[in-house]
Amino acid sequence: MKSKSIAYVAVFCALAVAITTLTHYVIPAKTVPLALVSLVGIMAFKMTGWGGGMSFVFVTGLLSFVFTGGLSITFFTLVVLFIPYTVLAHVLRKLKYTDKTAFIRGPIAYAYFFFSSFALMSLAMLVTGAESALYVMQEKTGVWVASAIFAIACLPADFFLSSSAIIISDRISKTKKR
Numbered sequence: 001m002k003s004k005s006i007a008y009v010a011v012f013c014a015l016a017v018a019i020t021t022l023t024h025y026v027i028p029a030k031t032v033p034l035a036l037v038s039l040v041g042i043m044a045f046k047m048t049g050w051g052g053g054m055s056f057v058f059v060t061g062l063l064s065f066v067f068t069g070g071l072s073i074t075f076f077t078l079v080v081l082f083i084p085y086t087v088l089a090h091v092l093r094k095l096k097y098t099d100k101t102a103f104i105r106g107p108i109a110y111a112y113f114f115f116s117s118f119a120l121m122s123l124a125m126l127v128t129g130a131e132s133a134l135y136v137m138q139e140k141t142g143v144w145v146a147s148a149i150f151a152i153a154c155l156p157a158d159f160f161l162s163s164s165a166i167i168i169s170d171r172i173s174k175t176k177k178r
Contacts, residue, residue, distance in 0.1 A: 005047075005048040005051070008047050008048050009048055009052045009055050009056050009059070012043060012044040013044075013055075013060050013063065015040050016037045016040045016041065016060045016064075017060060017063045017064055017067055019033055019034070019036050019037050019040070020034065020060075020064045020068060020075075020078055021067045021068065023074055024067070024069070024075075031077060031081075034081075035082065035157055037083070038083075038085050038089070038161055039165055039168075041053070041057065041060070041082075043165045043168060043172075045087075046090070046093070046166070046169045047173070050090075053086070053087070053090055057086065060078075061079055061083055076120060080116055080119055080120045081117065084112075085116075085158075088108075088112055089158070089162055092105050092108060096162075105158075106155060109158045110151050110152070110154075110155060113150065113151035113154040113155070113158075115147075117147045117154075118143060118144075118147040121143055121146065121147065
């Protein structure tokens, strides 16, 4: 990797770990701020390619484990739901919601969010012993229904995060060319 890519990855990792740490210790709603980690990860993949993106994934996961105190709801939500989403979003980057490829990206994103929320609900209570908003929803509706509802709610987030990462990355690239 070039030194410029390493610098981008370092900045993106620092930003992601800061968001994760603040989310764990300060912010009670865990899911929404962690979506910003996905936005930062998508930008890392877009600006540095596969090598920098995968470095972001591993370093962010490791440092988040350290700074959130190990096995916590915040860590599991990040590792099971949002960090793998950055890889998926990079793989699906050519499929946009603005043309016919939305009929491909939408079901793939829905399936990912469905199965990852199912895994998150199954693992989080088992390993950490703590309750999350997803776990409470699972208690009221059942795990399959809760996963389906969560996956439907995440589709607009997929559109927002993928579109925002492209716009922000393009603006960073234009600024650095000046």
